Amino acid sequence: xxxxxxxxxxxxxxxxxxxxxxxxxxxxxxxxxxxxxxxxxxxxxxxxxxxxxxxxxxxxxxxxxxx
Numbered sequence: 502x503x504x505x506x507x508x509x510x511x512x513x514x515x516x517x518x519x520x521x522x523x524x525x526x527x528x529x530x531x532x533x534x535x536x537x538x539x540x541x542x543x544x545x546x547x548x549x550x551x552x553x554x555x556x557x558x559x560x561x562x563x564x565x566x567x568x
Contacts, residue, residue: 507521507543510548513545531544
């Protein structure tokens with residue numbers, strides 16, 4: 502599908518729904534579209550574009566969870 506609900510949009514990006522919500526609030530991810538009353542969906546191509554534009558991690562230090 503081209504339109505994803507909140508949970509599937511977050512899963513598509515490999516992040517939690519909570520983090521996805523924060524990124525939408527911060528305008529780092531797109532706002533959803535409203536294909537019908539009471540339903541929202543995120544366009545997968547917009548998600549791809551927004552994900553490509555996220556900043557890269559420049560800190561080369563290793564996190565404890567990466568070990």
